[in-house]
Amino acid sequence: MPTCGEIIGRLRRAHPRILLTGTEARRVSELVRTDGKAKAWFARLSSGARKILSQEPLRYEIPDGLRLLSVSRGVQERVYALALVHLLTRDARYAERAWRELESAANYRDWNPRHFLDTAEMAHAFAVGYDWLYGEFDGGQRKVLLDAMVEKGLGPAIECYDGKSGFGWWVKSRHNWNQVCNGGIGICALAVADERPRMASEVIQSALRSIRGAMLGYAPDGGWAEGPGYWSYATFYSVAFIEALSTALGTDFGLSGFAGFSETGSFPIYLTGPTGLLFNFADCGEKLGNAPQMLWLARKFSRANYAQYEMRVPKPHPLDILWLRGRPKKPEVDPPLDKYYRNVEVVTMRSAWGKKDALFVAFKAGDNEANHSNLDCGTFVLDASGCRWAIDLGPDDYNLPGYFGADRWKYYRMRSEGHNVLVINPGKGADQKPDAKTRIVRFESGPENAFAMADLTPAYEDSARSVLRGVAMLGRRKILVQDEVETKRPSSVWWFMHSRARIELDRDGRVATLVQSGKHLRARIVSPEGARFEVMEAAPLPTSPNPEGQESNEGVRKLAIRLKDVSGARIAVLLAPSKGRGETQVGLEPAFRGRLEEWRSAMA
Numbered sequence: 001m002p003t004c005g006e007i008i009g010r011l012r013r014a015h016p017r018i019l020l021t022g023t024e025a026r027r028v029s030e031l032v033r034t035d036g037k038a039k040a041w042f043a044r045l046s047s048g049a050r051k052i053l054s055q056e057p058l059r060y061e062i063p064d065g066l067r068l069l070s071v072s073r074g075v076q077e078r079v080y081a082l083a084l085v086h087l088l089t090r091d092a093r094y095a096e097r098a099w100r101e102l103e104s105a106a107n108y109r110d111w112n113p114r115h116f117l118d119t120a121e122m123a124h125a126f127a128v129g130y131d132w133l134y135g136e137f138d139g140g141q142r143k144v145l146l147d148a149m150v151e152k153g154l155g156p157a158i159e160c161y162d163g164k165s166g167f168g169w170w171v172k173s174r175h176n177w178n179q180v181c182n183g184g185i186g187i188c189a190l191a192v193a194d195e196r197p198r199m200a201s202e203v204i205q206s207a208l209r210s211i212r213g214a215m216l217g218y219a220p221d222g223g224w225a226e227g228p229g230y231w232s233y234a235t236f237y238s239v240a241f242i243e244a245l246s247t248a249l250g251t252d253f254g255l256s257g258f259a260g261f262s263e264t265g266s267f268p269i270y271l272t273g274p275t276g277l278l279f280n281f282a283d284c285g286e287k288l289g290n291a292p293q294m295l296w297l298a299r300k301f302s303r304a305n306y307a308q309y310e311m312r313v314p315k316p317h318p319l320d321i322l323w324l325r326g327r328p329k330k331p332e333v334d335p336p337l338d339k340y341y342r343n344v345e346v347v348t349m350r351s352a353w354g355k356k357d358a359l360f361v362a363f364k365a366g367d368n369e370a371n372h373s374n375l376d377c378g379t380f381v382l383d384a385s386g387c388r389w390a391i392d393l394g395p396d397d398y399n400l401p402g403y404f405g406a407d408r409w410k411y412y413r414m415r416s417e418g419h420n421v422l423v424i425n426p427g428k429g430a431d432q433k434p435d436a437k438t439r440i441v442r443f444e445s446g447p448e449n450a451f452a453m454a455d456l457t458p459a460y461e462d463s464a465r466s467v468l469r470g471v472a473m474l475g476r477r478k479i480l481v482q483d484e485v486e487t488k489r490p491s492s493v494w495w496f497m498h499s500r501a502r503i504e505l506d507r508d509g510r511v512a513t514l515v516q517s518g519k520h521l522r523a524r525i526v527s528p529e530g531a532r533f534e535v536m537e538a539a540p541l542p543t544s545p546n547p548e549g550q551e552s553n554e555g556v557r558k559l560a561i562r563l564k565d566v567s568g569a570r571i572a573v574l575l576a577p578s579k580g581r582g583e584t585q586v587g588l589e590p591a592f593r594g595r596l597e598e599w600r601s602a603m604a
Contacts, residue, residue: 001209002253004201010249011193015134016087017248018127018191019240020322024247028322029088038324041316042088049085052078053097057104064399068112069121075105076125083132084318095136102129103141106148113156114167117177120184123153124240127184127191146195149188154196154203157185161206171210175226175371176234178214182207183237190248208253211241215258222263223341225370227282228271232291235264239293240319256300265297265306270339270348271362272309273383274355279348279362281379282372283395286388290316295323304328305335338445338473340452344370345440347452351476357386359577361479363471365438365454375409375432377459378469379419382479384577385519390420390497393538396551409434410545412553417541422456422483422571423494424463426541432459442600448475449589453596463487470596474589478576480526484596486568494541495561495571497523503535503557512559513578520579523559526572526588536560570595 002010016022032042058074078101086094105111105122112118130137130145137145160168160181170177186207193200215238217224224231238261242252256262268288271279277286290313298307307328310320338349345365352358360383368375382390396403396413403411409430412418416431423431436459443452451472460467466486473479485493501514501521509532514521525531538553540546563569574588592599 001205004198004205007201007204007249008193008197010251011190012248012250013194016132018131018187018244019247019319020132021247024322025087031324031326032088032321035324035326037311037327038321041321041324044314045081045316045318045321046085046089049081049094052082053093057101059104060108062112066399067115068118069115072111072118072121072125075101076121076128079125079129080318083129084321086136087132092136095133098129098133099137099141102126102145106144106152108152111152111156113160113165116156116160116167116170116181119153119156120181122184123149123157123188124184126153127188127244131191146192149192150196150199153185153188154192154199157181157203158199158206161203161210171206172213173371174213174217176230176237178211179234179237179241182211182214183241186211186241187244190244193248207241208255211238211255212258214238215255215261218258218260218264220260220343221341222260222265222267223344223346224264224267225282225344225367226372227280227284228268228278228288229280229284230282230372231264231267232288232293236291236293239296243296262297262301262303265294265301265303265309266335266339267341268294269305269309269335270341271346273360273362273381273388274350274352274358275360275383275386275388276312277381277383277388279346279364279381280392280394281346281364281366281376282370282374283398284372284392285394286392289313290320292317292319292323295320295325298328299323299325305331336445337476338443338450340440340443342440345438345454347440347443347471349445349450349452349471349473351473357384359384359473359476359479361471361473363452363454363469365440365456367438368432368434368436368459374414374419375416375430375434375459376419376421377432377436377438378421378454378456380471380481381420382521382575384521387501387516387519387521389499389501389514389516389521389575391499391556392420393418393498393551393553393556397549400547400549407547410547411550412538412540412544412546413551415540415544417494417496417544418498418538420497422460422467422469422485423496423541424460424467424485424487425491426494426543428543428545431544433461436461444600449473451599453599463489463491468596470599472592472599474592478574480572480574480588480592482527482570482572482596484570485566487566490565490567493563493566493569493571495573497559497573498538498556499559500556503559505533505535509533514559520577522576522578524574525561526574526593527570528563531561531563531571534560534562
């Protein structure tokens with residue numbers, strides 16, 4: 001851990017020094033004139049910045065009674081855009097408008113430290129505005145901004161680090177709050193370290209000490225337990241802090257060397273299906289949006305495929321332009337088709353890269369106690385023929401009563417019945433153990449076949465002696481989902497799969513045809529004999545809680561299998577793209593007709 005003296009001794013005195021230097025600004029200015037992608041991105045950014053010129057500064061508003069976060073993010077978005085456009089055009093209108101935004105926020109009564117994300121994101125905005133536009137502001141303007149950063153940002157942060165705040169629990173957390181709060185406040189401290197050396201160096205020391213706990217979450221393979229949405233949020237702030245340390249102090253004090261961090265750019269790549277939709281487990285939407293950290297990670301770790309992923313975004317973040325290094329070269333060899341992220345316990349398998357109609361399945365075990373987790377051990381999503389067939393519904397309204405508390409497991413989208421998993425003996429309580437930790441126990445990948453197998457027993461231990469789920473991609477053409485269940489007493493067992501497709505059942509109920517966008521997917525019950533599909537609304541079971549205000553899930557249906565009074569069962573469902581209901585039934589390879597324990601020999 002660096003001393004306060006070392007931090008101040010290393011400090012670059014000139015501005016800008018946060019995320020870029022004067023030399024870097026000149027390079028970027030040349031890039032937006034000569035590189036097609038940079039030029040297009042900058043045109044989009046400039047258009048947005050011009051609209052901001054005529055808009056009034058954002059007002060202090062906490063519409064939900066808790067969060068100033070939308071305001072903090074709005075100020076940050078505006079300041080980044082206005083400051084970068086000014087740096088690259090020298091048009092004084094953008095600096096003047098940035099000043100109006102910052103002056104307004106400097107006069108807020110506080111930056112809402114009780115929800116410290118709000119404070120950190122606002123501090124980040126002020127650091128960028130203060131540093132990038134330092135030469136455009138006079139002494140009086142700088143003092144207004146400096147005083148606000150000290151009083152509303154750094155001061156409350158020190159209280160958190162010292163354990164004197166009731167809102168500083170994030171200091172010891174190991175999820176996105178840690179990186180966002182430490183990153184935002186740390187960047188703010190770097191911006192004012194020459195004016196407030198003792199205070200700033202104390203904050204930087206504390207941030208470096210705290211953030212190390214969260215950085216452990218990338219080990220060993222770069223996965224992230226909070227899902228791809230919060231991976232992006234956490235990793236953006238990790239990268240921004242690391243880069244700001246490097247530009248301001250010349251070192252990141254080892255933060256970029258944490259196990260798994262060099263690999264973490266692969267996480268959104270593997271979790272994005274050929275449809276462009278994510279495996280959106282945890283409180284995550286189906287699309288990622290911009291992720292400029294991918295360009296930084298590409299440059300830092302020489303991973304061109306990370307940069308390629310970010311080329312897809314139509315609406316760039318200003319840091320996309322800063323961190324772009326020309327159009328990345330396509331790797332000569334595609335990455336492996338299949339991937340297992342240890343610790344977060346996520347597997348993805350696909351038939352090909354770069355083909356929109358490729359087959360794709362993603363499957364997880366994992367920790368139901370991880371931040372933002374749902375009761376979703378065993379869930380999967382499925383893409384084929386350019387469509388997402390098996391979906392994750394995503395989060396519900398964060399302001400629902402008890403959503404992050406005792407009532408979380410009453411909401412359909414948080415419960416197992418709202419996912420593509422088994423539910424055993426449903427009732428009003430949580431339908432998986434909320435503290436369950438489950439693991440992928442086998443993963444094998446071959447040229448034609450791949451599979452993963454999870455021991456989900458801890459999630460169902462109240463009702464079951466053993467619950468195993470295997471997901472296999474066979475011949476790179478079809479998916480087999482197989483569950484083996486041994487219950488403690490005769491039980492009701494449900495199998496669920498959510499879809500936006502229209503679902504048609506054959507006469508005997510053992511084959512379902514899913515239809516959307518003119519494409520078809522066939523689902524066939526391989527086992528057990530006598531089981532039948534049924535089609536249900538994506539709604540709570542009659543025995544489940546049904547609190548007011550939750551999403552109605554309109555347009556979503558649920559393909560279901562119900563087994564009554566069983567003590568043991570093997571439920572196997574084969575899913576394959578097809579040309580329609582009249583197509584000949586797809587068969588199952590002999591090596592995958594048996595129990596899960598026999599699958600391994602099929603890969604030999």
